Amino acid sequence: MNRRTVTSGTEWEPRVGYSRAVRVGDRICVSGTTATDDEGSVVAVGDPHGQAKRAMENVVSAVEEAGGAVEDVVRTRMYVVDIDDWEAVGDAHAEVFGDVRPATSMVEVSRLIDPDLLVEVEAEAVVGSGDENGAESDG
DSSP: OOEEEEOOOOTHHHHHTOOSEEEETTEEEEEEEOSBOTTSOBOSTTOHHHHHHHHHHHHHHHHHHTTOOGGGEEEEEEEESOGGGHHHHHHHHHHHHGGGOOEEEEEEOSOOSSTTOOEEEEEEEETTOSSTTSOOOOO
16 A cells, blocks of 8 residues: 655654645545644634635645645535534635535534634545546436
């Protein structure tokens, strides 16, 4: 099995024993990803839309580093600390994924690893899944 890992470079990956993303064959799985900058600092504190958008941009970056593209994302999972933020988070999802329209879930959790974090996002991608045959299915 050919396994490729992507790292964000934070101290937490080796300490906890995980990778930002793992690619095996044509599948890429992206770990829970938050709204952090290149130094690991939380961005958009207090702004669920801004945090969701940054977290999803970080997800897409990991997919791309693993050899995929945003069009290859087939599943996202969004964890929010306040479900009342669903519209702001959903709007950010639409801005980042647009017509890709991956299957998704959004669930409320009691808290995330840092009290400033409002959103965490996971994703799965299948490389080459983006409209290979030009057909679109609605059912």
